[in-house]
Amino acid sequence: MLEIKNLHARIGEKEILKGVNLTVPDGEIHAIMGPNGAGKSTLSYVLSGRDGYEVTQGEVFYNGQNILELEPEDRAAAGIFLAFQYPVELPGVGNANFLRTALNAVRRKRGEAELDAVAFLKLARAAIKNLSMKEDFLKRNVNVGFSGGEKKRNEMLQMALLQPGLAILDETDSGLDIDALKIVAEGVNALRSPTFAALVITHYQRLLDHIVPDVVHVLSGGRIVRTGPAALALELEERGYAGLEAA
Amino acid sequence: MSASMQEIAERKYKYGFTTDIAMEEFPRGLSEDIIRLISAKKNEPEWMLEWRLKAYAYWLRIEEPDWAHVKHPPIDYQDLYYYAAPAKEAPKSLDEVDPELLKTYEKLGIPLNERAALAGVAVDAVFDSVSVATTFREMLSKAGVIFCPISEAVREHPELVKKYLGSVVPVRDNYFAALNSAVFSDGSFVYIPKGVRCPMELSTYFRINARNTGQFERTLIIADDDATVSYLEGCTAPMRDENQLHAAVVELVAMENAKIKYSTVQNWYPGDENGKGGIYNFVTKRGACLGKNSKISWTQVETGSAITWKYPSCVLSGENSVGEFYSVAVTNNHQQADTGTKMIHLGRNTTSTIISKGISAGKSDNTYRGLVKIAASASGARNFTQCDSLLIGDQCGAHTVPYIESRNASAKVEHEATTSKIAEDQLFYCRSRGLSEEDAVGLIVNGFCKDVLKELPMEFAVEAQKLLSVSLEGSVG
Ligand SMILES: Nc1ncnc2c1ncn2[C@@H]1O[C@H](COP(=O)(O)OP(=O)(O)O)[C@@H](O)[C@H]1O
Ligand SMILES: [Mg+2]
Numbered sequence: 001m002l003e004i005k006n007l008h009a010r011i012g013e014k015e016i017l018k019g020v021n022l023t024v025p026d027g028e029i030h031a032i033m034g035p036n037g038a039g040k041s042t043l044s045y046v047l048s049g050r051d052g053y054e055v056t057q058g059e060v061f062y063n064g065q066n067i068l069e070l071e072p073e074d075r076a077a078a079g080i081f082l083a084f085q086y087p088v089e090l091p092g093v094g095n096a097n098f099l100r101t102a103l104n105a106v107r108r109k110r111g112e113a114e115l116d117a118v119a120f121l122k123l124a125r126a127a128i129k130n131l132s133m134k135e136d137f138l139k140r141n142v143n144v145g146f147s148g149g150e151k152k153r154n155e156m157l158q159m160a161l162l163q164p165g166l167a168i169l170d171e172t173d174s175g176l177d178i179d180a181l182k183i184v185a186e187g188v189n190a191l192r193s194p195t196f197a198a199l200v201i202t203h204y205q206r207l208l209d210h211i212v213p214d215v216v217h218v219l220s221g222g223r224i225v226r227t228g229p230a231a232l233a234l235e236l237e238e239r240g241y242a243g244l245e246a247a
Numbered sequence: 248m249s250a251s252m253q254e255i256a257e258r259k260y261k262y263g264f265t266t267d268i269a270m271e272e273f274p275r276g277l278s279e280d281i282i283r284l285i286s287a288k289k290n291e292p293e294w295m296l297e298w299r300l301k302a303y304a305y306w307l308r309i310e311e312p313d314w315a316h317v318k319h320p321p322i323d324y325q326d327l328y329y330y331a332a333p334a335k336e337a338p339k340s341l342d343e344v345d346p347e348l349l350k351t352y353e354k355l356g357i358p359l360n361e362r363a364a365l366a367g368v369a370v371d372a373v374f375d376s377v378s379v380a381t382t383f384r385e386m387l388s389k390a391g392v393i394f395c396p397i398s399e400a401v402r403e404h405p406e407l408v409k410k411y412l413g414s415v416v417p418v419r420d421n422y423f424a425a426l427n428s429a430v431f432s433d434g435s436f437v438y439i440p441k442g443v444r445c446p447m448e449l450s451t452y453f454r455i456n457a458r459n460t461g462q463f464e465r466t467l468i469i470a471d472d473d474a475t476v477s478y479l480e481g482c483t484a485p486m487r488d489e490n491q492l493h494a495a496v497v498e499l500v501a502m503e504n505a506k507i508k509y510s511t512v513q514n515w516y517p518g519d520e521n522g523k524g525g526i527y528n529f530v531t532k533r534g535a536c537l538g539k540n541s542k543i544s545w546t547q548v549e550t551g552s553a554i555t556w557k558y559p560s561c562v563l564s565g566e567n568s569v570g571e572f573y574s575v576a577v578t579n580n581h582q583q584a585d586t587g588t589k590m591i592h593l594g595r596n597t598t599s600t601i602i603s604k605g606i607s608a609g610k611s612d613n614t615y616r617g618l619v620k621i622a623a624s625a626s627g628a629r630n631f632t633q634c635d636s637l638l639i640g641d642q643c644g645a646h647t648v649p650y651i652e653s654r655n656a657s658a659k660v661e662h663e664a665t666t667s668k669i670a671e672d673q674l675f676y677c678r679s680r681g682l683s684e685e686d687a688v689g690l691i692v693n694g695f696c697k698d699v700l701k702e703l704p705m706e707f708a709v710e711a712q713k714l715l716s717v718s719l720e721g722s723v724g
Contacts, residue, residue, distance in 0.1 A: 072678035073682060076681035084676065088672045090673060090690070090694055091694055091695065092697035097690075102680035103681075162680070
């Protein structure tokens with residue numbers, strides 16, 4: 001599914017990723033943990049193709065295709081989805097309009113028929129119910145005036161509609177209460193299938209209680225410094241990241 | 248232009264075609280004789296000719312203004328044609344309209360055939376210097392509404408025209424108003440009688456077709472006591488390398504409790520990406536709220552023209568009268584827009600609202616210029632102004648020039664202004680969800696303009712949204 005080989009990337013003159021190697025096989029969910037400033041968000045932006053994040057070395061394969069040359073929208077169509085650590089506000093842009101425009105853009109590129117307003121609403125309402133959100137969510141402007149928790153749930157709504165093959169969740173759990181956390185976890189678990197993989201970036205074991213990862217990686221100083229089973233997350237929560245760099 | 252370049256240009260401005268039709272044109276240049284010819288052509292009464300000649304005499308004595316934030320080579324007024332019209336005798340009914348013209352309007356998305364027409368919208372179609380068709384006139388006249396070309400109103404309703412023409416925009420108001428008063432060709436005349444709510448949306452579609460010809464639109468709308476009307480105008484022109492002049496005057500009169508909503512979707516040819524060609528859109532639009540509780544609302548979406556110079560204004564004399572101005576002005580490539588409004592508060596408890604959204608891209612220049620004037624007599628007057636500018640790229644300019652003059656201490660004037668850029672994170676957020684960069688810009692821009700677009704009649708809001716996206720094509724990346 002996802003294969004990252006010796007990935008180096010910089011922002012401006014500053015090298016942030018210094019040789020990341022990581023493989024996520026089909027059907028698996030991997031957690032990425034690591035201290036603030038380690039490069040976790042940077043990795044997620046590089047994978048989704050943000051301008052200004054320059055790859056200087058290495059390769060990234062998604063379902064066998066080298067994606068580094070693709071535009072962000074083409075990566076989205078290919079099935080890569082990033083749930084933002086800080087979702088962006090779009091003043092004046094209605095959530096329903098945004099979701100439908102995005103969904104249809106992706107469907108067009110995937111060679112699927114576009115959805116008319118009625119079909120879309122049906123789909124969106126069902127997804128909203130699964131996420132225990134209020135229906136007025138669709139009428140509000142994208143993320144404008146949303147609480148932290150609402151923003152994260154809106155990311156999950158987008159994920160549920162876009163049906164990605166690879167989901168990258170960048171600290172989607174931070175700022176969520178336990179109920180919201182469970183809902184997010186259910187959203188991810190619902191997508192679990194042999195053709196779905198996820199990278200879950202988090203600081204906390206409590207999310208991983210609900211989304212049980214197959215593998216846990218520790219990213220520190222721009223490299224993966226440790227990889228282990230789900231239990232590694234518990235260990236990290238007890239001992240912290242101190243001393244990991246040397247390991 | 249290579250074939251593919253032509254294609255791209257036409258995709259961007261899909262109204263750039265010309266209509267091949269036999270035309271009657273007056274000789275080039277401007278003189279008393281030309282004005283006499285125009286007047287004779289329209290079978291005008293003597294008083295109308297006198298009025299024109301006086302305006303011309305005044306225009307000869309004054310200079311073109313230079314205070315607007317726009318640049319253009321001097322206009323040679325002797326090098327223009329002042330009248331051009333299809334050569335055939337004016338049609339008496341819709342069935343007699345030249346098929347070539349019907350096809351033209353069809354192509355513009357304005358079918359003139361009443362069966363095919365947009366439900367609930369009556370259209371006056373102005374082609375260069377004349378109105379070629381006006382739809383649904385019979386149905387409207389049953390409601391007592393007069394909707395006809397102004398050249399016809401001069402002959403058929405002289406008492407109304409004499410009373411109100413030039414009453415809101417005097418002949419001596421400004422250089423272009425004086426010029427228009429001397430040579431105006433066609434435009435629409437609307438009269439809504441007392442107590443009548445106009446049963447249809449009224450609209451005028453202006454088309455410039457002839458080369459080197461100026462279009463001098465004149466529109467006059469009168470809403471009598473308790474009358475209500477919504478009017479919309481659209482404009483397009485062929486793609487040409489020379490600049491062409493559209494110098495219009497629009498006057499609105501609202502009596503007691505009357506409401507006039509005037510919407511514009513202006514899509515004149517903007518010139519090419521190097522700034523060659525395009526329409527000079529020099530327009531004076533003003534409404535007079537004469538009666539108590541009257542209301543005039545201007546909504547404009549300005550995407551076309553090489554230069555736009557236009558300040559739809561309200562003179563609020565009636566007590567409790569309301570003036571509104573909602574504007575989206577988009578400039579791309581080398582376009583220049585200097586637009587805004589004047590709200591003149593004369594009556595007590597008059598209120599005005601100004602919402603202006605300027606979007607600049609490419610190497611364009613976009614200026615909001617507005618005046619809020621509160622006279623000593625306007626106790627309790629209130630104004631709220633919101634001016635937002637959005638920049639795309641770093642070679643364009645946005646300027647906000649608000650003037651506020653208040654002579655009444657009880658008046659309240661609020662002004663808010665913001666300037667922003669489309670943020671990289673907004674674009675990336677949209678693109679990461681599958682939107683192309685251009686679709687992302689379109690979405691963000693439409694969001695930015697939402698407060699204005701929602702004021703447009705529903706039938707036209709969708710069209711306007713599309714137009715915004717098309718106008719900004721190629722502005723990023
Ligand atoms: N736009 C930027 N310009 C310069 N440095 C940046 C930028 N964004 C992040 N960084 C730096 O890159 C490093 C990694 O940041 P980030 O990927 O956000 O870490 P994490 O998500 O693991 O907390 C940090 O040192 C941060 O300061
Ligand atoms: Mg981060």
